[in-house]
Amino acid sequence: MQTLTVVGAGRLGGSVARLAHLSGQYQVLDVVGRRPEPLRLACEFIGAGRATTDLGRLRPADFYLLSVPDGEIASCAGELAAAAVMPAGCVAFHASGAGEAALLAPLAERGVLTASLHPAFSFADPGRAVADFAGTLCALEGDEEACLRLEALARALGGQPFRLAPGGKAAYHAGLSVASNFLVALTAMAQQLTACAGVPAELAQPLLGGLMRQTLENALALGPRDALxxxxxxxxxxxxxxxxxxLGDAELAAAYRALGRQTVALAGDRLSDPVRRRLLALLY
Structure with missing residues (x-):
């Protein structure tokens, strides 16, 4: 059985550790955090692991997950490297959607294999996350050997691992943000416009929701170009x-024009050159 230590006892770290423990293929060794009580609760949720606030007390493990905020990953890696508690050849990984394995450079310099594993999943509710994680796509990048080992870990968790191109992490995360965050922003934009048209607030959700769901289903089933x-x-x-x-609001008009230009590009040869030029003249 392989061993896993989690540095950062938050929702993601606790959920991954719980899934690893439930798989029967991984033993959770140490769970690291700053405060004793959240650590105790994390270990209780995981069902395994020794709580500690001291990086210097970590026992040798096969895998180390740095489940800390993105802005703290590099400094955490530096602290772990300075503590010299991780054996050469073990795997250290983080779960940032935007950050690359290079954030763990201080550990790589000490012979640790480094990578990132990003589950495309929300860990807002750890209990629900553990119950619903099966089938989650998990993006991997970093050291080849580390990625091979993390593929096995991801499958043990119930995930479906896949590889990103070298240097592709930022574009990957931007794509997820467009698909998720920008969809929410578009919903707000559409609601603002229907409100300007006098559509009652109680009708805006069913009016827009039905159309948005149907459009998204078509785009996923047919491909964006054919669904347009x-x-x-x-x-x-x-x-x-x-x-x-x-569009009286300047920000709305700017967003409409930007999205309109993308739509013209997506339409491609379905538009004649004269019509394309007339549209782009309006949208710039």
């Missing part, structure tokens, strides 16, 4: 002009 509908792909310049005239 609306005035831009139809070359309806007049409608786009009326939309822009109705």
């Amino acid at each position: 509908t609306g005035p831009i792909v139809r070359g309806d310049v007049g409608t786009v002009e009326r939309h822009l005239a109705a």
Whole structure:
């Protein structure tokens, strides 16, 4: 049985450790945190592990998860390197969506294999996360041997590991942010516009929700290009002009124009050159 130590007893670290423990393939050794009471609760949730606030007391393990905030990963790696408690050849990894394995450079310099493993999953509720984690896609990048070992760990957790291209972590995370955060922002933008049109607030959610769900399903099933509908792909310049005239808010207008240009690009050869030029003239 392989061993795992978790540095950072938060929601993600506790959930991963619990899943590793439940797999029967990994023994959770140490759980590191700053405060005794949250550490005690974390170990209780995990069902295993020795709580400690002292990096110098860590026992040798096969895997070390640095489950700390993104801005603290590099400094945590430096502290662990200075403590000299991690054996050469073990795997240290973090779970940042945007940061690369290079954040763990101080450990790599000491012979530790380094990588990142990012589960595309929300750990807001650890109990629910553990129950629902099966099938979660887990992005890997970093040292080749570390990634090979983490593939096995991800599968033991119930995840589906895949590799990112070297240097691709920022673009990967930007893609997730567009798909998640920007979708929320688009919902707010659409609600603002329907409110300006006099649509009652209680009708805005069913009005927009049904259309957004159907559109998303089409985009995922058919691909974005084939799912694209609306005035831009139809070359309806007049409608786009009326939309822009109705956008009194400068920020909304700027967002509409930016998204409109992306839509023109997606429409591709479905638009004639003269119509494309007329649309882009409006959208710049």
